[in-house]
Amino acid sequence: MPTPAGNMLGSYLRDRRTRLDPATFGFTGGRRRTPGLRREEVAQRANISPTWYTWLEQGRGGAPSAEVLNRIAEGLMLTEPEREHLFMIGLGHLPEVHFKPTEGVTPRLQRVLDAFEISPAIVKNALWDVVAWNRAAAALLTDYSKLPPAERNILRLIFSNARVRAAQEDWYAMARFVVGAFRADAVRTGAAAEIGQFVEDMSAQSPEFREMWLANDVHAYGEGMKRLHHPELGVLDMEFSAFAVDGRPDLGMIVYNPMAEDAERIRGYIGSRALSE
Template sequence: MTDRLVMSIDASNALGAFLRDRRVKLDPVAFGFKVGRRRTPGLRREEVAQRSNISPTWYTWLEQGRGGAPSADVLDRIATGLMLTEPEREHLFILGLGRPPEARYRRADEVTPRLQRVLDAMPNSPAIIKTATWDVVAWNKAAAVVLTDYSKLAREQRNILRIMFSNARVRAAQEDWRSVARFVVAAFRADAARAGAGAEIAHLVDELSRISPEFEALWRDNDVAGQSEGLKRIRHPELGLIELEFSNFAVDGRPELGLLVYNPASAETAERIKALVAASTP
C-alpha cells in the first residue's frame, strides 16, 4: 500500500520527485554539513533551502507539490543549491514552469579531445566548431587549408565576423561578398540573441562598426536569418572556384557550441581538397 501511495505521489508531483531524487544523492560532507545521525541519505530539505537562499518551508512545499508554481528565480536558486548540470537545470524548469529556462550565455574557449577527433574524422570536409558569438574554437586540417588557418591567428582574432570584415583575402575569396556578408550578419545576430549573448557581442559590434561601414549598415538593418544548411562558393588561390555544401549541427551537452561542416559538392572538388590537404601535411 505504501509503495503504491509513493508511486501515485511521484506521478502527480514530478517536480517534487525530481528534487527529492537530486537531494538524496548529494554528500552532506562535500557541502560542509555535519553528518551525525541521519535517517535518510543526502542533504536535508533545510540544507538545500539554506544553499538555495530560500525558505525551508517553501522548499518543503515544492517537494510535497504544495504552494503553487515556483518562480524562475526560485528554480534558478535551487539549481545552484543542488549543483545541477545544465541538462538537469533545463529539466527542472520544464517540470516547474513547463518551459526551458531563458538562454544564458556561457563562454567556451576549448573543446574536448573527443570533439576534436570528430573534426579530424572528416579529412576532406572543412569543419569547425564555433561559439554562439562565432569564435572558432576548433577546426580540422581541411578547414585550415581551404578556409582559414586559425592556428596562425591570435585567439581573439579567431572570430568569423572579424575575419569576414577585416581580412582582404577572405573577402576576395567570396564569389558574391555582399550577399554572403548580409547572410552572415543576419545569422550571427540570430545566434547571439538565441544564446542571450547581447552584452558579450557589444564590443565586437562596436569595433566592426568603426572599421567597416558595410558592417555598420548591415547591422542597422536588423535582419535575422537561419543558417542550418546551404551552398558556399569560394575562389581558392590553389583550388580555384569550388562549391561546398554546408550544414550546421548542435553539439549535444554543449549548447554554447555549434558544429559547421562544409562537404565538397562534387567528387572532383573532394579529390582536389584531398590532394591539397595531403600536400600540406608534413
C-alpha cells in the same frame, strides 16, 4: 491536489536530495531516519522558505520562478544537464542561457572535427570566434593557426581580410546573411550584452558592416550552399550544415561538404599540404 507536473518535480527533488551526503555540507549531528539532506537543509542552502520548498516536493503552490529553481539547483549541486531537466519539469522550458567565453574544445570534439578528411569543419562560439578547426578547413577556408587568436573571428575575416572577401561568389549577399545569422546567434546563446563592444568596433572599422547591422536582419544559419573561389583549386561548391554542441549552448559546429566531383581534387590537395608541413 498535486498536478502530474508537480509530482514529477517533487519526485526529482526528493531523489536528488536523498543522494547528497549531509557531512559534505557541514550538516552533522542528530539522528537521521532517511538518507541525504533534510528538506529544511536544502531550503537553507537555496535561501528559500522551508515551507515553500516542502510544497514544491509535494506538488503544491504552483510553478516556481526561474530564480527559485536556480537557487535549488545550486543548493543541490546539480550538473548542467540536471539543471536543464529541473527547468523542463518545473517550468516547461530550458533555463536562460548565459554566455561564457570559450578557450577551446575538448580533445574528443577535436577528434570529431579531424574525422572529416576532406570536409572543412570549424567550431565557433557565440561571438563567432573560431575556437577549433580541422586540416580541411585550414586548406580550403582559412589557416587559423597562422592568425593571432583575436583575429580568428568570422566577421572580422569577412569584412577586413581581402583574401577571404575575394574567395566569395557574392560577397555582399553572403556578408549580409552572416550578419543576420550572427545577430540571432548572439541572442540565442545569451551573449547579447557581450556583443555591444564588438559591434561598436566592427561598425567603426567597416561602414559595410554598420549598414548591414543597422538593417536588423535576422537569419537562421542551418544549412545551405556555398561557392568558394579557391586560389589554387578554383571554384568549389559545398553544402554546409550547422550543428549545436550538446551541453555547450555557446558553441556551434559548421561542416562544409564538397560536391562529389571535387572530392578527389581536394583530397590530393590536402594530402600534398600535409606532406609539406
